[in-house]
Amino acid sequence: MTWLIAGLVIFIGMHSIRIVGEAPRAALIRRIGELAYKGTYGLISLLGLILIGQGYREAQIAGGVLYTPPAGLTAVTLILVPVSLVLLFAAYMPAGHIKRAVRHPMVLAVALWAMGHLLANGMVADVVLFGAFLAWAILDYLAALRRAPRPVAPGIASWQGDVIAILAGLGTTILLVVWLHEWLFGVAPVG
Known part of the structure; x- marks a missing residue:
């Protein structure tokens, strides 16, 4: 630890x-x-x-188990993580409506990713890892709102960045669920 x-x-x-x-x-x-x-x-x-x-x-x-998450929370994780991946890609795409609405999509992506993993994992290591990232993301998001309340000007947003972010986020989700998560981390997200 x-x-x-x-x-x-x-x-x-x-x-x-x-x-x-x-x-x-x-x-x-x-x-x-x-x-x-x-x-x-x-x-x-x-x-x-x-x-x-x-x-x-x-x-x-x-090892060390802090809690055993109910089986249904895995479904919530399978919603939060794809949304977090879309937000992550939106942070680095041309300015779109997602980035304008969320303001700081990368930080919110980290928060949703961490929350999803906390809902599905109750081992001590999981709680330390994902809990630390969730706490950081909340603090950083609040600080970022103070620094730059509007990173994308209202007239500049286009749908191009949004479409790319959605396709990339969902494509990455499919790769993670089917193969990549188990290959990288030794755990299959489904099944």
Whole structure:
């Protein structure tokens, strides 16, 4: 569990700089330069992800059940995760109506993904991992609303980004359900 927590602290810590405010981030960029900031940010985040992956596997082996989710909650997860994938793609597509309506689709995607996994998994490792991401996503979403209440101007949104996000999100969902989730994580989401 130590590596999982260390990885979460590093990864989420790096992604929480802007929650505190723009001033610390801006000061750091002025001090070391934007390229060095982005490179350092990426490397530290990657280290955090590696530790999360290793620590999560070790914590799963150690076991420990906090709760046993009712079977019906898996169906809710199978709704939340595809929606989260559509939102994730919407964050990086040309400005669309989804991005305008949700304001910060990537952060909301993380929240729905984490919530879906908390509903379907009750192991200690799951609650630590997905609970940490859910808590971070809520805090970051609120901070992002304070920073930039309207990232997409009303007249700029187009349906092109929405269609691409929906198709990519649903396509990725199919890949995950049929094959990819079990291959990557050793657990089939259905069956």
